[in-house]
Amino acid sequence: MDEELKKEIRKMALQNSFEHGGQTQDKIILGKILGTKPEFRTKVKEITEDISEIVANVNQLSFEEIKKEIRENFPEILTPKEKIEQREGFPELENAEQGKVITRFPPEPNGYPHIGHAKAAIINSEYAKMYGGKFILRMDDTNPEAERMEYHAAIKVGLEWLGIKFDTVKSTSDDMELFYEKGMELINSGNAYICTCKRDDISKNRRERKACKCSFKDVEKNNKNWEKMKEKFKPGEAIVRFRGDMKADNAVMRDPVLFRIIDGKHYTLGEKYRIWPSYDLAVAIEDSIDGVTHAFRSKEFELRKEIIDSILDALNMRKPYQGFFSRLEFKGMPISKRIIKPLIEEGKVSWYDDPRLPTLEALRRRGIKPEAIKKFIMSLGLTKANTLAPFDSLEAFNRKFVDANSTRLFMVRNATKLTVKNLPVSSVEIPNHPVNNMGKRKIEIDENFYISGDDAKNIKQGMQIKLLGLGNIFIKKKGTEIEGEFIREGDITNILKIQWIPQKTAHEIKMIIPKVLFNGETFNEESLEELDVYTEPYYLQLKEGEEIQFVRFGYCRKDSQNQAIFTHK
Ligand SMILES: [Zn+2]
Known part of the structure; x- marks a missing residue:
């Protein structure tokens, strides 16, 4: 076999070991050669032996030796990687003025923060940074049954670890009185009504796109029922619904919930309130009054854009731009609480910091550096195509940060x-x-x-x-x-x-x-x-x-x- 080809094989083996940080297999190199040099497809037997020898030799080298040889003989392997690093930052925003962009990250304190939270926080904070604007951390705490101080604290610790800085920190529940004020405004303008139907009937009507009898009640009756929600009605007996469009193709628009009764103890407010705003109402009002110009959230909220805009229109309030990105999850490492919690309860996973989990706590414990998470997330950009990233893709970023000082x-x-x-x-x-x-x-x-x-x-x-x-x-x-x-x-x-x-x-x-x-x-x-x-x-x-x-x-x-x-x- 000619020396040129041997050199090419050695280069491929070195590159493979360098990029994947492990042992190279003969068949991977063989595949690459046959893929790029079709003339060898008839000579598989001859080249297999050489590949085997070269790969075995490269596999003996330490990572440092590999790097050294690449630097000396094949510096071009390193160049495209550096180019990727330079292409930093997200695409420019529409309607964004330098110094006037305000973004926010509104996590619900109902679980430990994970890689998905990191993505939302990093995208929003990076945009604020890009435009010299402001970034708000807002704990979205209006579901007392699910939320706990433990999670609130864990989210703050996780974000601190990621090195994310906030200009303002607040809780959605700081504005309860304002939600009530806006709720009354919607009821009095006929944009909202109180529904006392049973949960099953509500679902059925939504499926069949039919309005219920409650939607025909007058403002006076709705005001009376609102008063009754404060004490008399039990949870589930009455909800405030937005008058959307029961015929809409977007099911979210079929008179969604604005307020519901929850008799749980809130982790900071205790039992002060029992009527709690829904996500749609809270996020709409909060983003508007906080001056948020650009709100980025993951794609599963995309259908809610219409309802959030409609609520703000009904209240004559300013609407922020809403952007969406794909949810981030690693292959084989679920982020859902519904999956992780039972694993912990059954003892299959030790705790939220178990190194097999994609929680920030677990990633930290495993040795993943926050800078690597940030670079990795930046590299994904703002695509909406759902990504089930292999964990390796994060490893490649992390290796660059740990190599120099381990x-x-x-x-x-x-x-x-x-x-x-x-x-x-x-x-x-x-x-x-x-x-x-x-x-x-x-x-x-x-x-x-x-x-x-x-x-x-x-x-x-x-x-x-x-x-x-x-x-x-x-x-x-x-x-x-x-x-x-x-x-x-x-x-x-x-x-x-x-x-x-x-x-x-x-x-x-x-x-x-x-x-x-x-x-x-x-x-x-x-x-x-x-x-x-x-x-x-x-x-x-x-x-x-x-x-x-x-x-x-x-x-x-x-x-x-x-x-x-x-x-x-
Ligand atoms: Zn009803």
Whole structure:
């Protein structure tokens, strides 16, 4: 095979390892070659062997070595990536004036914040930033039954972690008196009425596009019923409905709810109110009075645009521009409370910070950096096409943030004993990062080591291996334990280079490896892998939460002195 093709194969293998951070498979490279160079389709057999050899060789390299080789020989691999990074920011807004844009993020404090919240918050806050405008955080807290201070606090913590800054923080419930005032205005102008029908009848009428008898009652009767809603009616016995259009094709317009009775205890207001505004009414009035110029929310609210505009028209209030974006969810990692809550109750998932979940708390614990989430979300842009992103797509962004400052440490799993004779030193100093100046650590050694079981499998009597940072070893004997002898570095290329741990100071930790929670609709019973592994005592000196790259394994976050969580390759 010609050298040009070999070079091309090596480039593809390096690029694949660099972009996906893991072992490259022969078939991926073969597919790429056959895809780009049809002339080789008749020579599959010949090129397969070369691919196999080159890929095996590349798979031996560390991430740093791969990067170095790419930088030296194939810098073009790096260029398109940098271009993507430069294309930052969202598309320009219509009718937006510099300094006058006001956006908001109105989460309901009824659950822990997740990647979907991050998207809404980032899009709205970035637009405010782009136009030198203002950004409002508004807790949309008008459903006391579902909302709790715990969630309110978790949302604030999550947003703080994402580095999102607000010009104003408020709660929708601050304006209860105003909602009542506007509600009365709608009742008195005939734009709203009180419906005392049963829930089932209301649904049936909506389906059949028929008005109920309540919609014909006069203003006086509606005023009386409004008074009765304050005390006499029980929850579900009366609601205030907007006079929309029962014949409308948009079902949302068929006389939607404006107020309902809820006898729950609100987490800040207690039992002060029992008539609560609906989402449509609250968001319409709040966005208008808060001066919001551009309101972005996820696509499932798109049908509600019409009702929000209609309410504001009926009240002669200013309407903001409403924009929509696709909901963000990772494949196999549901964000819905209806799915996550039962998993926690059944003990299948430990808590909202379980590293398999897409909650902000879980992503943080897993070692995902807020800057990476932001860049990732910015890269998705404002498309409305629903995206079920693979988690890898976030990993690629995260890798860039963790690579530069994660300590490189040795870790072995399925430990096998290795004894080495004739070692010329009793300690070695190893840099904590191959490129950046992050100091060194001193490792005391004697002749007893642990190496990974996977590496032990590949070691045969009579071969040479390299213990990283230490030197070359000639393998004298291999049984359940391995015996070797230190030798001067030879000039053997393609030598197996492995990490190791001194037996006397080996520190055992639990390694948690999160995987997808669901395969399609089915819960993945093997979604959490736990390994008992050995690492260096230096691990104990790192701070909790620090990112580590275990050499030849991947990035992990130190969760505690005895536990690390696998972030990604
Ligand atoms: Zn009715």
